[in-house]
Amino acid sequence: MNVFIFDIDGVIRDVSGSYRRALADTVEHFVLHLTGDRYRPSSEDIDDLKAEGTWNNDWEASQELILRYLKGRSLTVSYEEIVAFFQGRYRGKRSDWTDGYIASEPLIANKEYFVNLTASGVGWGFFSGATRASAGYVLGRLEIANPVLVAMEDAPGKPDPTGLLVAVRQIAAMGKDEIEQVVYVGDTVADMLTVVKARDYEPNYQYVAVGVIPPHVRDRDRYADLLRANGADLVLNNVLELETSFQSRNG
CATH class of the missing domain: 3.40.50.1000 (HAD superfamily/HAD-like)
Incomplete structure (x- = not known):
C-alpha cells in the first residue's frame, strides 16, 4: 500500500496572506520597537531564510530575522513576546479566530x-x-x-x-x-x-x-x-x- x-x-x-503576513508583521513591529527603523521582510527574504532548511517554525523564523537585522545588538524582548504578537495577528483576538489572518x-x-x-x-x-x-x-x-x-x-x-x-x-x-x-x-x-x-x-x-x-x-x-x-x-x-x-x- x-x-x-x-x-x-x-x-x-x-x-501567503496569513502565516507569512504575520511573520512579516512581527519582524516589522519588533524592529521598529527595538531600533526605530522601518523594516519589513519581503516574501523573497522569508523564502531565502526558509531555503536554509532550518526555519520551518515561523515563530523561530520571526525571531531569527529580528536578530539578523539587529546584527549583534541585544534582543531585549522575549521569545514569548514574539510568539504572542505573532499569534495576535494570525489567530486574532476573538476566541473563534474570525478576526485573525487564519480566517481568510x-x-x-x-x-x-x-x-x-x-x-x-x-x-x-x-x-x-x-x-x-x-x-x-x-x-x-x-x-x-x-x-x-x-x-x-x-x-x-x-x-x-x-x-x-x-x-x-x-x-x-x-x-x-x-x-x-x-x-x-x-x-x-x-x-x-x-x-x-x-x-x-x-x-x-x-x-x-x-x-x-x-x-x-x-x-x-x-x-x-x-x-x-x-x-x-x-x-x-x-x-x-x-x-x-x-x-x-x-x-
Whole structure:
C-alpha cells in the first residue's frame, strides 16, 4: 500500500496572506520597537531564510530575522513576546479566530480529493509544523474528521523525520495493508530534507519526496530547482496534481 503524508501550510492551504503576513508583521513591529527603523521582510527574504532548511517554525523564523537585522545588538524582548504578537495577528483576538489572518486562508485541496484517495486504496495523513489547533482549524474547514495528524506539539520540528514516521505508524496501526511506499508532500527545503533523513531512520520503507511550489512563489523554476537540489523526487505546481503525476511516475 502507498501512504501519502501531507504537510499543511503551502500545500493544503495558502498561507501567503496569513502565516507569512504575520511573520512579516512581527519582524516589522519588533524592529521598529527595538531600533526605530522601518523594516519589513519581503516574501523573497522569508523564502531565502526558509531555503536554509532550518526555519520551518515561523515563530523561530520571526525571531531569527529580528536578530539578523539587529546584527549583534541585544534582543531585549522575549521569545514569548514574539510568539504572542505573532499569534495576535494570525489567530486574532476573538476566541473563534474570525478576526485573525487564519480566517481568510484560501484552501488549495478539497474534501473530495481525500475521499478519492481513500477510494483508491491510498492511506493518508498529515505531518505539519503548525500547531494542532491551527491544523485542526483548516482540516475542519475541509470536513475531515479525526485524520492522522502529527502537529507541532507532537514531534520535533522538521527536518527531524520523527513526526513523519509517527504518522506512518499510526496509519499502519489501523490494520491497513502492509505499507511499501511512503510519499511525503511538502513545500519547503525542510520538508524535502525530512524525507532524506527518514531514509536513514527507517530504511524499511521506500520514500518519495514530493515538492509542491507554494502559491506565493514568483520564480517557480528557481524554486523547483531548490526543492530538487534538497531531495525532491517530484515537483508539482499544486497538490491536486499528485495522484495523476505519481501514477505516471510509477508507470
